[in-house]
Amino acid sequence: MTVRTTYASGEPCWADLQTPDVAAAKDFYGRLFGWTYQDFPTPDGRSYAQAFVRGQLVATIAPQNPLQLEAGTAAEWNVYFAVPDAAGLLQEAGHAGGAVQFGPEKVGDSGVLGFLAPPGGGTTGIWQAGTHYGSHLFNEAGALAWAELFTPEPQAAIGFFQHLFGHGVTEYPQHDGGSYSTLLIAGSEVAGIVPADEGEEADWQIYFGAADIAAAAAAAMAAGGEVLVEPDDHPAVGSLATIEDPQGGILNLIQVEG
Secondary structure: OOOOOOOOOOOEEEEEEEEOOHHHHHHHHHHHHOOEEEEEEOOOOOEEEEEEEOOEEEEEEEEOOHHHHHHOOOOEEEEEEEEOOHHHHHHHHOOOOOEEEEEEEEEOOOEEEEEEEOOOOOOEEEEEEOOOOOOOOOOOEOOEEEEEEEEOOHHHHHHHHHHHHOOEEEEEEOOOOOEEEEEEEOOEEEEEEEEOOOOOOOEEEEEEEEOOHHHHHHHHHHOOOEEEEEEEEEOOOEEEEEEEOOOOOEEEEEEOOO
16 A cells, blocks of 8 residues: 655546435445545534545545535536645636636635636546645555546647646547547656547546456445446456446446555
């Protein structure tokens, strides 16, 4: 187990779940990943839970806001990119062709968050570290391992992230004539950009690691979830699967070492 203590600007550093039922989500993901939890109160009298793998912080499960609850919105995973200056980056987002959706908002002494979207859409979290710098584990079982943006405007989105973070880019031509792109920091791939199918809206796909994808998919079903994409072996990246939790939160699984 390698514990992360910092993230470079432009690296995915954190993921959290907003859900209509925190208790039910805790049960589901605890059975899926073996997570343990520490609960904290919210200002409105509810609570959120920090999730841990072998004592290391890896995610948060938080209640939806009242508007989401009233609308019956499904649970949703969010991904956050590390930034040194959230306010400055949000100001620059418009110059890069994107849009500011929320923030900056100071979260106690933990850090500063915001949400923005590149051209074509795709809500993207940003996180300026205070006492909380992000997931203590990365690319390990039960922890954030990868994220990719499906977007109808992939080249515009790539330009947006390059403008804000200075990402390098690698293109992987696909059999259908399209291209899978990866964003790089210091030569290492940190996220993917994927052309969306016609009519699809932009959306981040978030991946958590699992040592045994077939067993994890079976555990998701046993815990009341659904397997949307059955485990499949991909030589380049290992086995993958997509699951949906009982509150509608969709999460991808990618094989990692146990």
